[in-house]
Amino acid sequence: MKSKSLAFWLLGIVATAAIAAQIAPPIRGDWTAEQVTKNVYVIHGPLGNPSPENQGFMNNPAFVVGPEGVVVIDPGGTVQTGHLLMKHLKATTDKPVVAVIDTHIHGDHWLGNQAVREAYPEVPIYGHPRLVSRVKAGADVEWLSLMHEMTHKASEGTVAIPPEKEIKDGDRLSLAGLTFEVMHVDKSHTDSDLMLYIPELETVFTGDNVGNNRILRIDQGSFKGNMDAIAKLLELPAKTFVPGHGRSGGREVPENYLKYMQTVYKEVEAAFEEGKPDYEVRPTLMPKLSAWKDWDGFGDTVGGHINTSYLEIEAAAF
Ligand SMILES: [Zn+2]
Numbered sequence: 001m002k003s004k005s006l007a008f009w010l011l012g013i014v015a016t017a018a019i020a021a022q023i024a025p026p027i028r029g030d031w032t033a034e035q036v037t038k039n040v041y042v043i044h045g046p047l048g049n050p051s052p053e054n055q056g057f058m059n060n061p062a063f064v065v066g067p068e069g070v071v072v073i074d075p076g077g078t079v080q081t082g083h084l085l086m087k088h089l090k091a092t093t094d095k096p097v098v099a100v101i102d103t104h105i106h107g108d109h110w111l112g113n114q115a116v117r118e119a120y121p122e123v124p125i126y127g128h129p130r131l132v133s134r135v136k137a138g139a140d141v142e143w144l145s146l147m148h149e150m151t152h153k154a155s156e157g158t159v160a161i162p163p164e165k166e167i168k169d170g171d172r173l174s175l176a177g178l179t180f181e182v183m184h185v186d187k188s189h190t191d192s193d194l195m196l197y198i199p200e201l202e203t204v205f206t207g208d209n210v211g212n213n214r215i216l217r218i219d220q221g222s223f224k225g226n227m228d229a230i231a232k233l234l235e236l237p238a239k240t241f242v243p244g245h246g247r248s249g250g251r252e253v254p255e256n257y258l259k260y261m262q263t264v265y266k267e268v269e270a271a272f273e274e275g276k277p278d279y280e281v282r283p284t285l286m287p288k289l290s291a292w293k294d295w296d297g298f299g300d301t302v303g304g305h306i307n308t309s310y311l312e313i314e315a316a317a318f
Pocket residue numbers: 104106189208244
């Protein structure tokens with residue numbers, strides 16, 4: 001009996017060592033958790049897609065310190081990014097993490113959940129029901145392999161831990177002694193986007209419905225819906241806006257992204273009314289988008305935005 005338990009114990013050590021060996025190195029570089037407003041901290045990650053250079057860290061992992069604990073929002077796309085977040089969180093406050101909220105299905109926002117769970121095994125993780133169902137249908141495997149491939153294995157060691165607590169539009173959560181008002185407009189950047197308003201801190205987390213210096217693709221979402229989502233959050237008396245990618249700021253952050261979308265939409269609408277096909281939109285639209293032409297993702301994404309909005313305008317007309 002004794003030798004059997006010893007064998008199991010040794011096996012445990014070997015297994016642990018094997019797992020440890022498979023974890024890729026931590027995120028390089030000097031990053032800071034910036035206090036964007038009272039009690040709200042954001043690590044503004046690099047712009048761009050996952051790559052070996054950014055090691056899959058290219059979102060805005062954030063935490064909100066309340067009177068009764070800490071709420072983590074979008075802990076990143078790899079366990080390494082999650083560890084970076086936890087390091088800064090622990091250096092900022094001794095309060096425990098009481099909840100994690102994932103804004104949408106894209107793995108660069110939620111695969112870092114694992115790092116929070118390592119430190120707080122019981123912490124509840126919240127997300128939209130469609131995030132949960134898409135993961136059940138295999139989105140976790142897709143995102144893990146995409147990260148692995150795009151970063152040349154810099155995400156190694158990451159395990160997908162999706163939300164298990166489903167939240168939807170209109171929910172009001174009391175977490176850490178603060179209120180989190182949940183907003184969702186069916187389809188926008190994706191079909192699982194949550195926007196979070198914390199009235200006590202006059203702060204909104206926009207998710208990927210808003211980018212700053214980054215144009216974001218619409219993925220199983222809606223161009224018009226994305227504009228509606230931004231219009232909805234601009235109705236709030238909020239002062240601080242944390243976008244999914246790029247620097248946080250005031251109302252100008254969502255306003256500027258909405259202006260980009262409206263410029264595309266209006267031009268596409270006019271072309272449709274004149275009976276022009278979508279590929280004839282580009283020459284007249286491009287000069288009007290000069291303010292955004294240097295934004296990350298612009299060249300790769302604007303064509304998709306023209307197509308998506310054209311199809312939606314066409315569908316609405318029939
Ligand atoms: Zn996204």
